Amino acid sequence: AQKVTQAQTEISVVEKEDVTLDCVYETRDTTYYLFWYKQPPSGELVFLIRRNSFDEQNEISGRYSWNFQKSTSSFNFTITASQVVDSAVYFCALSEAGGRDDKIIFGKGTRLHILP
Amino acid sequence: NAGVMQNPRHLVRRRGQEARLRCSPMKGHSHVYWYRQLPEEGLKFMVYLQKENIIDESGMPKERFSAEFPKEGPSILRIQQVVRGDSAAYFCASSRDRVGETQYFGPGTRLLVL
Numbered sequence: 001a002q003k004v005t006q007a008q009t010e011i012s013v014v015e016k017e018d019v020t021l022d023c024v025y026e027t028r029d030t031t032y033y034l035f036w037y038k039q040p041p042s043g044e045l046v047f048l049i050r051r052n053s054f055d056e057q058n059e060i061s062g063r064y065s066w067n068f069q070k071s072t073s074s075f076n077f078t079i080t081a082s083q084v085v086d087s088a089v090y091f092c093a094l095s096e097a098g099g100r101d102d103k104i105i106f107g108k109g110t111r112l113h114i115l116p
Numbered sequence: 117n118a119g120v121m122q123n124p125r126h127l128v129r130r131r132g133q134e135a136r137l138r139c140s141p142m143k144g145h146s147h148v149y150w151y152r153q154l155p156e157e158g159l160k161f162m163v164y165l166q167k168e169n170i171i172d173e174s175g176m177p178k179e180r181f182s183a184e185f186p187k188e189g190p191s192i193l194r195i196q197q198v199v200r201g202d203s204a205a206y207f208c209a210s211s212r213d214r215v216g217e218t219q220y221f222g223p224g225t226r227l228l229v230l
Contacts, residue, residue, distance in 0.1 A: 045221035106158035
């Protein structure tokens with residue numbers, strides 16, 4: 001069965017600190033896709049990254065970086081030098097390629113507060 | 117190059133009324149997904165459609181909910197005889213193709229049932 005677990009419900013850090021959001025997933029498929037989405041207070045969903053299961057290279061995009069470890073089924077997200085504008089709910093998600101559709105299974109989200 | 121459009125953004129209905137939510141996918145996208153987000157929860161898959169076809173409706177409640185994606189026009193998610201428990205944010209996503217293509221989400225429709 002597919003499952004995405006974001007154990008951290010809520011995190012608060014002071015601006016400029018680094019923060020890591022954890023994500024652990026379960027799947028039986030060998031080919032799958034992992035995502036992170038951001039939901040700011042305005043409510044829309046902003047796509048951040050998609051990673052396929054065959055690409056374990058870590059990725060960096062500005063202050064954002066992602067650490068994909070197949071051995072531990074984790075896809076963690078780190079924000080470096082956090083800013084108040086990073087305050088949002090962040091969702092980790094999984095999609096399996098072997099099914100008849102690409103429905104995305106979302107974690108419950110981590111609410112991140114960046115304090116000035 | 118407009119993104120996924122959803123309307124209305126906010127919808128208020130009284131119990132027993134019908135709610136119609138519309139979604140226009142991104143240009144060139146023929147795959148549409150509907151998700152529901154209950155308060156303080158993650159998004160849950162409801163239904164996946166291609167033009168004129170429902171591919172997977174395993175996440176849709178069996179009663180009162182229906183979805184369509186006609187040859188012309190937007191995808192419609194219809195909720196009949198709404199109840200308070202239907203209050204949620206409903207998001208539509210579209211993708212160009214399946215097999216891991218990124219789904220881009222619309223801004224959502226916030227439904228409030230009084």
